[in-house]
Amino acid sequence: MKVGIIVAMSKELKLLLPLIENRSELRVNGFDLHIGRIGNVEVAAMQSGIGKVNAAVGTLTLIDSFHPSLVVNSGVAGGTGGGAGVLDVVIATRVAYHDVWCGPGNQWGTVEGCPPYFEATAIEIDGDNIKHGLVASGDMFISRTEDVERIRSLYPDAIACDMESGAIAQVCHLKNVPFSVIRVVSDTPGSGDNFSQYVSFWDDAPAKTFDILKQILEKF
Numbered sequence: 001m002k003v004g005i006i007v008a009m010s011k012e013l014k015l016l017l018p019l020i021e022n023r024s025e026l027r028v029n030g031f032d033l034h035i036g037r038i039g040n041v042e043v044a045a046m047q048s049g050i051g052k053v054n055a056a057v058g059t060l061t062l063i064d065s066f067h068p069s070l071v072v073n074s075g076v077a078g079g080t081g082g083g084a085g086v087l088d089v090v091i092a093t094r095v096a097y098h099d100v101w102c103g104p105g106n107q108w109g110t111v112e113g114c115p116p117y118f119e120a121t122a123i124e125i126d127g128d129n130i131k132h133g134l135v136a137s138g139d140m141f142i143s144r145t146e147d148v149e150r151i152r153s154l155y156p157d158a159i160a161c162d163m164e165s166g167a168i169a170q171v172c173h174l175k176n177v178p179f180s181v182i183r184v185v186s187d188t189p190g191s192g193d194n195f196s197q198y199v200s201f202w203d204d205a206p207a208k209t210f211d212i213l214k215q216i217l218e219k220f
Contacts, residue, residue, distance in 0.1 A: 001220050003038075004068035005045040005213070006058055008164050012075040013047045015207045019214050020045060029061040039218035044068065048164065052139050055164035059171040070121060070178050073168045074213055077135065077160040077183035078142050080152055084131040084185050089212050090160040092120045092135040092181035095169040098151045098161065099138030108154060111170060118169035121178040125216055129208075133159035135181055137166030160185060182216075184209035 007013050013034075017023065020043060023036035034045045044066040048058030059071060077090055084090050094117040102112045110116040117134075136151050136158040151158055165181045172179040 001040075001070070002042045002044070002066065002068045003217060004062040004066050004071045005043055006048050006055065006062065006071065006073050006164070006168060007045070007075045008048055008050045008055070009075065010047060013045065016045055016074070016210050016213075019210055026065075028065045029057070031058055031061050033062065033066060035066070038214055039220065041217045041220050043217070051163050052137075052167035055167040056171050059168045060175070063171070063175050063177055068177065070180065071168065071172050072213065073165050073179065073181045073183075074209055075162075075164075075183055076186040076209070077162040079185040079188035080136070080148055080158050080161055081188060082133070082152065082157065082159040084133070084159040086185050086188060087208065088129045088131050088185050089127075089209050090135065090181075090183050090185060091123050091125070091130060091132050091212075092160075092165065092183075093122075093132050094119050095135050095137055095165045095181060096155060096158075097138055097166045098136040098154055098158075099140065100166075114170060114173060118166070118173055118179070120169070121180045123180055123182070123216055125212065130212070131159055133157060135159070135165050135183070136161045137163065137169075139163060182209055182213050 020036040026033045048055045096117050097109045134157050142161050
């Protein structure tokens with residue numbers, strides 16, 4: 001089995017790379033693919049950059065060059081107050097855009113020609129700090145209470161928000177490649193100074209999302 005892993009930031013990639021054995025590098029389309037193994041699974045990890053455009057170009061590059069049977073988006077996400085707290089690991093059951101509207105006759109969050117939700121591949125792993133649910137995605141860092149309230153008004157069951165998983169899910173949908181999203185909650189917008197919460201988070205235990213990912217891959 002071949003699994004492609006996409007993270008947005010160098011901080012995330014730095015935490016992921018030590019998990020990959022027998023690692024080699026391949027540069028494709030301006031992206032560095034770090035190819036090796038986690039357990040019995042052949043993996044290619046890459047840093048896409050932040051936001052939907054970077055994520056989409058990176059995902060397409062990864063799929064066309066590595067041909068994975070599953071794409072995993074991992075890293076950090078913001079909480080929404082929907083049951084996932086700081087340092088909880090969120091595993092998406094589905095992904096939706098919170099910043100897309102294609103005009104009259106289209107449902108909010110739906111890219112014309114695509115489904116309103118992108119269904120993620122089910123991941124069977126449980127724990128006290130593991131939460132399963134909807135991840136809302138859009139091209140903005142969510143820091144204000146009103147932004148969280150807007151997202152929750154669109155998707156009352158959203159448990160986390162990020163800036164890449166929607167684009168990754170859409171590309172995987174178009175290319176007919178299954179995807180999963182595994183993220184750790186770094187901050188909760190609207191609860192105090194969430195930007196400081198986000199910055200100090202990197203001094204705690206963000207590696208746990210990649211530990212969960214390793215546990216999952218080692219089951220294959």
